[in-house]
Amino acid sequence: MNDAPAPRGRVTLADIARACGLSRATVSLVLRGSPLVHSETRARVEAELKRQGYVYHRGAANLRRKVSTGVALVINDLSNPFFAEFAAGVDEWLATAGFVTLLGSTNESVERQQAVLTSLMEHDPAGIILSPAEGSDGARVRAQVGGRTPVLVFNRELDATDWDFLALDNTHGARLATRHLLERGHRRIAFFGGHRDSSSCRQRRQGYREALAEAGIEPEPQWLVECAPTRLEAAQQTGALFVRDPAPTAAVCYNDAVALGLMAGLVARGRRPGGDFAVIGFDDIPEASVASPTLTTIAVDPRARGRQAAELILKRLREPELPRAHTVAPVRLQARSSSEVLVPPSGESA
Amino acid sequence: MNDAPAPRGRVTLADIARACGLSRATVSLVLRGSPLVHSETRARVEAELKRQGYVYHRGAANLRRKVSTGVALVINDLSNPFFAEFAAGVDEWLATAGFVTLLGSTNESVERQQAVLTSLMEHDPAGIILSPAEGSDGARVRAQVGGRTPVLVFNRELDATDWDFLALDNTHGARLATRHLLERGHRRIAFFGGHRDSSSCRQRRQGYREALAEAGIEPEPQWLVECAPTRLEAAQQTGALFVRDPAPTAAVCYNDAVALGLMAGLVARGRRPGGDFAVIGFDDIPEASVASPTLTTIAVDPRARGRQAAELILKRLREPELPRAHTVAPVRLQARSSSEVLVPPSGESA
DNA sequence: CTGAAAGCGCTTACAG
DNA sequence: CTGAAAGCGCTTACAG
Structure with a gap:
């Protein structure tokens, strides 16, 4: 037969x-x-x-019909669980809408981003979800993408562009974290990690300042410590918190990777994270719940953000003339074993 | 101008x-x-x-030239760090070779896998890297993909196909893990987690048995505990290890997720993982190094596996007539704070 | 209800 | 060194 x-x-x-x-x-x-x-x-x-x-042969059909069923997803790196979850959410949602995800990783390199965008553009994506590499030049990206492909910018602002933008509520998240520490008696609170010139770091610092201001506290210069958002760098920068007395008793960290690095750095200096010094993160990556002590952090639900990003770009494809959308995604405090992490230091309350 | x-x-x-x-x-x-x-x-x-x-417009050129510059990557889920790292490695390598990655997630569902493969095939991939969903029917997958697209199967055997295969050395990994426990004095060692009918679980159990046999030990039925490879299931199944005396004093776990779940389950029962009961994992996911106690495990370097998979499929594209390749990737023991994790239980050596 | 013709954006022998 | 022509696999008015 x-x-x-x-x-x-x-x-x-x-x-x-x-x-x-x-x-x-x-x-x-x-x-x-x-x-x-x-x-x-x-x-x-x-x-x-x-x-x-x-x-x-969808490619042949698309050529004739002048449509596309691919959406490019450009992110820093899948080995970052935040982006991996985000990508999973994007892909899940796009798949249900009949689109295929074209993947591109930049590893935070502006040059790689340039190359990746060129390659992806040649595959004629219907739209692009772009989490810009740090230091991206909006005008340059804009020139490369051209005016015909809708872009949704995620996570980091891109100057000189009029594309849709999906952001985390960084300011509010940092405010929540800082208030949490204030409520537990801390007065000398650092903001630890991140690069000052990244928009997400600026916003998180902003929320931190606001919460301190509510409590009538002015941050001292020593409380603001910069470092690359990696565990290793954070561990190495730990000492910067303790160069002068009185040192801070707690830190709001730029993200969880930094928080975990700081915890390691504290241990290396003979301090007990959660015991002698309170630490709070940002992102709620999976490690946060198994770290020791477990890490209180700001949950951003990257998978839901991915679905949201996919939904936004699809909406833009359907309705190109809609005004530019600036969407702020909610965040929430995820408290964990706070008795361990957030004990105010004994005999201090200045 | x-x-x-x-x-x-x-x-x-x-x-x-x-x-x-x-x-x-x-x-x-x-x-x-x-x-x-x-x-x-x-x-x-x-x-x-x-x-x-x-x-x-690469699509138009490819149509005319009858070639393709896309490679489909079908995996369970990016929210699993093992697969996220794997995908990062694949994408990195494909990008340098001028290919674009078409992403598809199955969430371990055979039905979703079917749908995803159909969709991806319509995008005319040059090749497919497929990590089959559990319970995949090789003949069915084969019928769907057809005979014209090369496939590299990763991680899980797919019966009734003659495609290239890249596997972890599961047997050897489990052997290393079991020997490590034996060397530290354990005699009653369980194999905890995984589904008996999955090929990776069978192979890991095989290595475990071999190492026990080298030591003249025959595993008791109670030492073999099945459960879904998730943290939650593992925590819930912890009790199965202790239904009869003498209970095992250590467990080789199917993977790190299971090991972390087991550790949580031990704590819930008032036992100290590493103190009263030794645990060893498989995969070396990022959490393993920050868990408490840190987890000794078998490192498989998923990112390197991803690069390897990309390399293998590209080789197949270049040389379609080569005989089928069956590649076994190396694994190694990653010992961590072994003093914590692997203390043999006091007063036992039967 | 079905077919002939044109065309999507590109490439490739083949002439000249 | 450059151009005319055919064709990749599909779709879409337009006739009939």
């Missing part, structure tokens, strides 16, 4: 049409579910499609 | 040719770097390409 031919070249519409004694046009109508085709003809065509193992 | 026109429709080869007073053929030769074109003509064309902001 099944005389499926040895796989000689691709099976095309023309092959099916020939086998059924029909024109390519009619077979195409069957494929696209047109109601014009006689039901008996449709059945005949469908049987033949199956028999020959026909695979639709 | 720069009278770049308002973005009206896509700029094509024909536009450039017209502006330069040349044929499309000549412009195409410039694009493809042909040495046939006069250098002055080339310069003129290149200036015009830049001026009009031309973007190469």
Whole structure:
């Protein structure tokens, strides 16, 4: 029965049409579910499609129809769990809408980002979800993408562009974290990690300042410590918190990676994170819940953000003329074993 | 100077040719770097390409040339750090070779895998890297992919297919883990977690048995505990290790997620992981190094595996007639704070 | 209800 | 060194 031919070249519409004694046009109508085709003809065509193992060539169809079913996702690096979860959410949502995700990683390099965007643009994406590498030049990115492809910028502001933007509520998150420490009696609170010139770091510092101001506290210069947002750098910078007395008794960290690094750095200096010094993170990466002590942090639900990003770009594809959207995603405090992490230091309350 | 026109429709080869007073053929030769074109003509064309902001339509070129520059990557889920790192490695390597990664997630569902493969096949991938969902039917997958697209199967065997296969050395890894426990004095060692019918679980159990056999030990039925490879399930199954005396004093776990779950389950039962009961994992996910106590485990370097997978599929694309390759990737023991994790239980050595 | 024809954006022998 | 022509696999008015 099944005389499926040895796989000689691709099976095309023309092959099916020939086998059924029909024109390519009619077979195409069957494929696209047109109601014009006689039901008996449709059945005949469908049987033949199956028999020959026909695979639709969406690229050819898209070329003719001048549409695209791909969406490019450009992120720093999947080995960062925040972006991995984000990508999972994007892909999940795009797939249900019939789009395919074209992946590109920049590793925070502006040059790689340039190369990746060029390559992805040649694959004619319907839209782009872009989490800009640090130090991206908006005008340059804009020139490269051109004016015809909608872009959703995620996570980091991109100057000189008028694209949709999805941001975390960084300011509010840092405010929540700082208030949490204030409520537990801390008065000398540092903001630890991140690069001052990144927009997310600026916003988090802003929220931190606001919460301190509410409590009538002015941060001292020593409380603001910069470092790359990695565990290693954070561990190495730990000492900067203790160069002068009185030292801070707690730190709001730029993100969880920094918080975990700081915890390691504290241990290396003979201090007990949560015991002698309170630490709070940002992101709620999976490690936060298994660290020792477990880490109180600001949960941002990256997977939900991914779904949201996919939804926003799809909406833009449907309605290109809508005004630019600036969406701020909610964040929440995720307290963990606070008795361990957030004990105010004994005999201090100045 | 720069009278770049308002973005009206896509700029094509024909536009450039017209502006330069040349044929499309000549412009195409410039694009493809042909040495046939006069250098002055080339310069003129290149200036015009830049001026009009031309973007190469690779899809159209690929259609004409009957080639493809996409590789599909089908994995369970990016929120699993093992797969996220793997995907990062794949994407990194493919990008350097000029390929784009088409992403698909199955969430371990055979139905989703079917849908994802259908969608990806329509995008005409040059090849597929497939980490099969648990319970995949090889014949069914094979029927869907057809005989024209090379596939590299990763991580889990797929029966009834003759595709290239990249596997972790599961047997050896479990052997290393078990020997490590034996060397530290344990005699009653469990194998905890995983589904008996998954190939990776079978292989890990096999290595475990072999190491025990080397020590003249026959595992008791109670030492083999099945559970889904998640933290939650593992925590819930912890009790199964202690239903009868004498209970095991250590466990080789199916993977790190299970090991972390078991550690939580031990704590919930008033036991100290590493103190009263030794635990060893498999994978070396990032949490392993920050868990408390830190987790000794088998490192598999998923990012390197991703690069390896990309390399293997590209090799297959270059040389389709090569005999089927079955590649086993190395694994190694990653010992951590072994004094905490691997103390043999006091007063026991039967 | 079905077919002939044109065309999406590109490439590739083949002439000249 | 450059151009005319055909064609990749599909879709879409337009006839009939």
